[in-house]
Amino acid sequence: MGFFDAALANLLTPMILAFGLGLGAGILRSDLSIPEAIGKAMAVYLMFAIGLKGGVAVNQQGVGVDLVLALIVGALLSFFLPFLAVALIRILSPATDVATRAAVAAHYGSISVVTFLTAAEFLRLSGVVFEGFMVAVVALMETPAIIAGLWIARRGGVGSRVSNSSSLYREVLLNGSVVLLLGAFVIGWIVGPVGEGDVKAFFDAPFKGVLTLFLLDMGLLAASRIRQAGGIPPGLVVYGIVMPVLSAAIGGVLGVLIGLSTGGVVLLAVLSASASYIAVPAAMRLALPQANPGVYVTLSLAVTFPFNVVIGIPLYLWVAETLL
Amino acid sequence: MGFFDAALANLLTPMILAFGLGLGAGILRSDLSIPEAIGKAMAVYLMFAIGLKGGVAVNQQGVGVDLVLALIVGALLSFFLPFLAVALIRILSPATDVATRAAVAAHYGSISVVTFLTAAEFLRLSGVVFEGFMVAVVALMETPAIIAGLWIARRGGVGSRVSNSSSLYREVLLNGSVVLLLGAFVIGWIVGPVGEGDVKAFFDAPFKGVLTLFLLDMGLLAASRIRQAGGIPPGLVVYGIVMPVLSAAIGGVLGVLIGLSTGGVVLLAVLSASASYIAVPAAMRLALPQANPGVYVTLSLAVTFPFNVVIGIPLYLWVAETLL
Amino acid sequence: MGFFDAALANLLTPMILAFGLGLGAGILRSDLSIPEAIGKAMAVYLMFAIGLKGGVAVNQQGVGVDLVLALIVGALLSFFLPFLAVALIRILSPATDVATRAAVAAHYGSISVVTFLTAAEFLRLSGVVFEGFMVAVVALMETPAIIAGLWIARRGGVGSRVSNSSSLYREVLLNGSVVLLLGAFVIGWIVGPVGEGDVKAFFDAPFKGVLTLFLLDMGLLAASRIRQAGGIPPGLVVYGIVMPVLSAAIGGVLGVLIGLSTGGVVLLAVLSASASYIAVPAAMRLALPQANPGVYVTLSLAVTFPFNVVIGIPLYLWVAETLL
Amino acid sequence: MHELFRKKRLEIIVEGALVETVLGMLDREGATGYTISSASAGRGDAGRWQRDDITPALGRATILVVAKEDVARRLAEAVYDLLADHAAMILLSDVEVFRDADY
């Protein structure tokens, strides 16, 4: 089917419509809100569920060199995309200060789990299969970008005196979402389909519905960012749309080269295109306080996330299906 | 079946028993409690689910003049019932001050979503069908009563200097529950049964169970109100029971006149009979600070809500089925 | 099957693996966490679900002298096990002060609902049936131990001047989990299988999944206790493992004497072996402030709970199946 | 040893329904910033209240503003007039800070 059909099919799922509802309600400043604890709980649920599912898939399909290759490529993407980001920001918004530039770069090397979840669901709806181990790639791609970003910053002569504190390394290596994704992945791997059976009714069937409410929440949060986005220079907004497309292209090509399935290629493209707003901001506030969170969180949450979820995902799938 | 059988059938559902449990635990001052965030999350879930379901129904049944008529009648009820309320309070509790009288009136013109949900479930259990678009009527009936109440107050010479602030209009027009109900309704309308299929396992099957825990929470909250209800003059307590019955009669008759199904008639009666404790208190604190929240919230939460849920709903259904 | 097979079967369920994940993440000081409100909500859900299920079972099986006997024996165990505890602590850790000794004793007379839930699930997985009324025994065993502990303390000349306040009795008699378990039990008893049908999709199917996330949370909390456990004398740690085994033996024997099914015997052993960390700490802080919570909460949460969940439960089942 | 500077701590305890209104006023009157934290329960002439999930508007929040004496005083007056007929608490006290310029 053509791109517009794909885009429309995506747009008209309850999930994306719920995201739009949240976005609209937030921009109109409705007092609609989802309690903080609930948003966090839904994130835990979604990450555990996707990790478990991936692990069970691996338990059945087994793994080989393809997993190893995907992990290596994922780590490389996470580490090197920030350098592309820096170059792009230099061009599109030269005025950006060193610290903020490095911080933004780190966010775009890292990934957004929700974007991945949404893409995975969209693939399922479109009947496109993908490798179960992609979940492990998600977990692995969260953090190398942080190292890269801090390295870029230090080279630029910025950083914090607290950055060498152990808390940073905990943030980087034992970040909650990484532990949860990998932990659930391993659990799924161990228990396999039989063990999964016990908890499937909770982690499988309601998944799409939870994702729907979670995207409603994401819409509300993105909107509150957008309302405060006045300060963002247009050049960076452009960056927030160009960068994911470029990254998706690179990630997709590498995915093809290591022989991933079409679904796997799309997911690697989506991961490359997505930007973090959980793990990386925490690390940046700690290690790069001079960088402006109003810029990097707003860019990934209010510009790149909506772009990927609404246009990016169907676009990457359409391109992949057209070319492969 | 006779009224008592209907009442008993209602009373012996897990939902109503859970409400009783919460009421009892609260009155005995047990430390049982449901975290605030969870209560709010359950409300969001229930409103989204009921909105979605209504929208899907409309997507299938289509709509015509009947929807329009129901919306108009709903809006008129919400706007004019407060005037009946004021008259009734004048008779039953003349000592009530102008501000509090106007605030109470506004609450009784507006509606309680949970009462509606409980009634809808009771109708399903009783095998009585109703129009899917009633959800839209719920959303529409939330706010006209606020305008009426403030108008009554201003005529009585009370109000707040902050009331002309934009936040009031946001409260009135973009109130969270209105946005959520209508938003989910529209989403359901758009995606229809197919799209609903994706999320049915989350929004449909567990619905009754969530409602059960939510009513447990409502029972606890109503009880904590009852414990503090010492201050309420008996005349107003009587009002809290007479008013819903009168309103139900009026709403029901109008429902018959515009040709609603028996189920639709009962729901319109329930909406007329129910009193708000979410949107309206917020607006009243803002625009009518002189009114005593200890009176209006206690009346709608601790008197009218339990009455409607335990006795009112089966009563209205029984009357409707006997007369229609 | 042999003990190790049983232990392994238990260990490899998603629930226990999730507990291990939480334990590991917590000990490595990952920032993974489950919001407080969610943990509490899951506890409410689990207790309501198990209570309901038990009540429905009783509604079908009916009850007789066996229920009465089980309740009596449960109450006696809860009241007298603290005296065994005191004696054991005197031997294993003589230095422990009177107040702390009495408080710890109270915790081990009382029970841990989560340990019970985990055991019940393990029995289901192992195809071992048990009496539905055991839920009522759980509720009854929560509090007698508190009276015993305070009596021991007062005999030792310690206590608080606020302890005679009504809040203590509320804590003891109307403790939230007691009310919830009994309330749901009664509701289940009343509505029976038919009424349960309405809410089964919410309270039955997702149960194991919720328990999995809850055990993840328990693992995180146990870990944060373990990290602070430096102060605990080794003698008490030994106590934390010896006491449950002794209590299980006593509880199990009594269970056999009153003619419980194998499953019922195991659950009574588990209840005897488990230690409280909700109701009892609250009562102890109120009535026995001199006792050190760092000791009693850590012992029951970081030593005895993990022991029971990982080793104890399969051990007690294995012994029961071997001997009966 | 860095120098400490005397400022005023202004605390406004107000119902959730009014927070946005107060913040708007603070912005207009030139507060350099504020920090909000929410209260969980309380009692006053109007009886007890408890933050709950059903009527959030009745919950209360504390708005903290640190400012120069004159500014703090002006803000307090403005809020006091704004909330004349609302049940709000306005507290002023002394506080010392390092960063003179920030407040």
Place this chain on the structure above:
Amino acid sequence: MHELFRKKRLEIIVEGALVETVLGMLDREGATGYTISSASAGRGDAGRWQRDDITPALGRATILVVAKEDVARRLAEAVYDLLADHAAMILLSDVEVFRDADY
């Protein structure tokens, strides 16, 4: 410019398990009101604590009372005696308010 009146700010940081007991005492001793907010974590002689969902009784809350000097002092004494053997913090400081009659 409205006049400001000197009052005392009494803060009691106490375990969740004791809040109701303290409030009862404050009511009896004639506090005109109080505002409660919950703390999330802390450390003291008895080690670290953290509010969690498993043992709520160990969480701590801050009870704020604004009152006339003598009343505040009396309340503080009463609570101090009540909580003699409990780990509670009792803090007194100066504060100014507009509404003299309210406190």
Place this chain on the structure above:
Amino acid sequence: MHELFRKKRLEIIVEGALVETVLGMLDREGATGYTISSASAGRGDAGRWQRDDITPALGRATILVVAKEDVARRLAEAVYDLLADHAAMILLSDVEVFRDADY
């Protein structure tokens, strides 16, 4: 009537991402204890923030330390230097307590 002793109240309002770092410093510098409570929203030079579930690291918490004047001063200095390039608020004020030895 028990005697009251003058102490200092040190409040540090800092981002969630930095709390652990600050606590470590307080422990090293010899604070006898601290109590943490979380803020829900705020505004400053860097604009508005709001505690949310997506980026917890940007939420802020208040760390309260009651200590002897000199200790409080020393802690404040240490934290101030530690957070030189972070957006943290450090507030010092007077407070009275009953238990002299505890702080």
